[in-house]
Amino acid sequence: MDPDLVPAREPGSRRIHVLIDTPAGSRNKYKYDPALGVFRVSRVLPAGMAFPYDFGSIPQTRAPDGDPLDVLVLGLAPSFPGCLVSARLIGVLHAEQVEAGRTVRNDRLIAVAVTPVNRPRLRALKALDPDTLRDIEHFFESYNRRQGRRFRIAGRGNRQAAEAALARAMRAFQRRS
Numbered sequence: 001m002d003p004d005l006v007p008a009r010e011p012g013s014r015r016i017h018v019l020i021d022t023p024a025g026s027r028n029k030y031k032y033d034p035a036l037g038v039f040r041v042s043r044v045l046p047a048g049m050a051f052p053y054d055f056g057s058i059p060q061t062r063a064p065d066g067d068p069l070d071v072l073v074l075g076l077a078p079s080f081p082g083c084l085v086s087a088r089l090i091g092v093l094h095a096e097q098v099e100a101g102r103t104v105r106n107d108r109l110i111a112v113a114v115t116p117v118n119r120p121r122l123r124a125l126k127a128l129d130p131d132t133l134r135d136i137e138h139f140f141e142s143y144n145r146r147q148g149r150r151f152r153i154a155g156r157g158n159r160q161a162a163e164a165a166l167a168r169a170m171r172a173f174q175r176r177s
Helices: 130-146 161-177
Strands: 016-022 026-033 037-043 055-057 069-074 085-097 104-106 108-113 150-157
Touching: 016 069, 069 085, 069 161, 085 161, 104 150, 108 161, 130 150, 150 161
Parallel strands: 069 108
Antiparallel strands: 016 026, 016 055, 016 085, 026 037, 055 069, 085 104, 085 108, 085 150
16 A cells, blocks of 8 residues: 555545554554565654654655654554554644754644544543643654654644644645655
C-alpha cells in the first residue's frame, strides 16, 4: 500500500486518516520504506522506554521537516504498523528540533481515535489530564534526546491550531506532487 494514495481526511468528514507506524507500548520505532512497500524497524528504544500511545502520520501531508505530519493517537488499544485509523484532532504540541546544527519545526498533532461505535469523549487538549500531557511531552523530549537531537516543546495549541497545521501540510504536499 502506498501511503501517498490514502487521503488525509475521510471524504465528507472532519476526521483524519492516521497511518500508524508504531503501536503503543512498542520499543521498536517503525518507518515506512516506500522503495520496498513495507514497514521496517528504524530504531529500537532503550530499555524502559516505549511509545505511550499509537504513533503515526497523516498521509498526503508534508511537515516542515519534509516528512508527513506526526500524530499521537489516544484512545486505542495498541494497533499495528500499517493500520489505518480514523481520528479527530484535539490539539498540537508545537515543537522545535535541532539536528546537525539545523533548527526545524517538528510539531506533534494529538488526536483521538473514532470508530462508528467508539465515539471519544475527549474533545480538547486542555481536557487531557495535565500529568498525562506532561508525560507525553517528556516522552518526545527524551526520545529525541536519545537519538542525538535537541527537541523542545515550544507550546501547546488547540484543535484549531492543529487544523491549521494540517491545512499547511496538505498544501505543502500538493506543491511537491
